[in-house]
Amino acid sequence: MTTARFALLAAAAFSLPTAACSQAPSGNTAAPTQTATPAAGDAAPAANVRYLSQPLVKEIYTADPSAHVFNGRIYVYPSHDIDAGIPDDDLGNQYAMRDYRVLSMDRIGGPVTIHDVALDVKDVPWASKQMWAPDAAYKNGTYFLYFPVKDKQGIFRIGVATSKSPTGPFKADPQPMQGTYSMDPAVFTDADGTSYLYVGGIWGGQLQNWATGTYNKDAGVTDLKQDDKPALMPRIARLDAGMKQIAEPLKEVQILDEQGKPVLGGDHDRRFFEASWVFKRGNTYYFTYSTGDTHKIAYATGTSPYGPFTYRGVVLNPVQGWTNHHSIVQVGDQWHLFYHDTQLSGKNHLRNVKTAPLTFNADGTIQTVEPLLK
Known part of the structure; x- marks a missing residue:
């Protein structure tokens, strides 16, 4: 797909007009430890666009939020968007992030702190570029930051870094996690203390290159182009006790339709694209994910962290912008x-993190969140 077609898809999906803005976004009421002001001159939506929620912070651009509660405080581990002057394309080269900044708050709606740099790409020995969506976990006094970044050969791997503080700074291991690939790491820890790593993303996330379990640089540009066959599925592996390596090979997480058959590659409203996030409510495991080019956050449920998961519906309808990436926390x-x-920039690669309450029905289904108000 050309850059022009990419832009047309984004415009068609959201139909939100933009207008020139001569000032950078105004500051948040939080007291950040360090701030970076976005460049002036970004496009901004027209005044008649109404949003369900407002950005958590305005001093920097943030995306792909992984939220956790540690010791009663809310921590959000987002991507840190920057403008590297790279045109939009289907493989996401415009998302040229170089470091991570942690956000924290005592309560939803309270002041948000932007912490100092938690990890920089220059401090990851094996990495080259594109520090995309991270996640975090805690065990036995140590905080773990899981992150995708391209290695020196341009292949996405999953790295891990540790700190005694939830906000870092984190020290990266000298090598990526053995046996990992693609992007969007998400860690789920079950009630018995066992942790699982989920990864995967098609198109720029390179999952299509790993369809056979071995990297194939020629295996499709964006996906496998097999609409009548089972879609590419996310991957899962149990983490070992040290939380730094997987204890088993990555395997597929099956997402099934209502008839118990794998969702097909051509079913873009339901097939997996990226952004795995798993949580447990009662005895039910919820696997949530982005559908990518149909711009939804969907969910499926199962009785095991390994799946299979049966498609149930939509958590979040399309937002303004091309990507849709999320987390869910109690x-x-x-x-x-x-x-x-x-909202702040009107540009697909300069995003801002938000939050909204999530409501469950009595049968465990999720009420769809509408991010844009009519």
């Missing part, structure tokens, strides 16, 4: 959805 008695859009 804070007290309320579940919250964290997501991003492009």
Whole structure:
């Protein structure tokens, strides 16, 4: 797909007008430890666009939020968007992020702190570029930051870094996690203390290159182009006790339709694209993910962290912008959805993180969140 077609798809999906903006976004009421101001002159949506939620911070651009509650405080581990002057394309080269900044708050709606750089690509010995969506976990006094970044050969691998503080700085291991590939790491820890790593993303996430379990640089530009066959599925592996390596080879996570058959590659409203996020409510495991070019956050449920998961519906309808990436966390008695859009910039690669309450029906289904108000 050409850059022009990419732009047309984004415009068609959201139909949101933009207008020139001569000022950078205004500051948040938080007291950040360090801030970076986006460049002036970004496009911004017209004044008549109404949003369900407002950005958590405005001093920097953030995306792909992974939210956690550690010791009663909410921590969000997002991507840190920057403008590298790279045109939009289907493989995401415009997303040229170089470091991570952690956000934290005492409560939803309270002041948000932007912490100092948690990890920089220059401090990861094996990495080259594109520090995309991360996740975090905690065990036995150590915080773990899981991150995707391209190695010196341009292949996405999953790295791990550790710190005694949830906000870093994190020290990266000298090599990527053995046996890992693609992007969007998400760690789920079950009630018995066992942790699982989920990874995967097609198109720029390179999952199509690993369809056989071995990297093939010629295996499709964006996906396998097999609409009548089972879609590419995300991957899962149990983490070992040290949380730095997988204890088994990555294997497919099956997403099934209502008839118990694998969702097909041509079913773009339901097939997996990227952004795995797993949580457990009662005895039910929820596998949530982005459908990519149809711009939805969908969900499926199962009885095991390995799946299979049966498609149930949509968590979040399309936001303003091309990407849709999220996390879901319980804070007290309320579940919250964290997501991003492009309210501040109007540009697909300069996003801002938001949050909204998530409501479950009595049967465990999720009420779809509408990010844009009519």
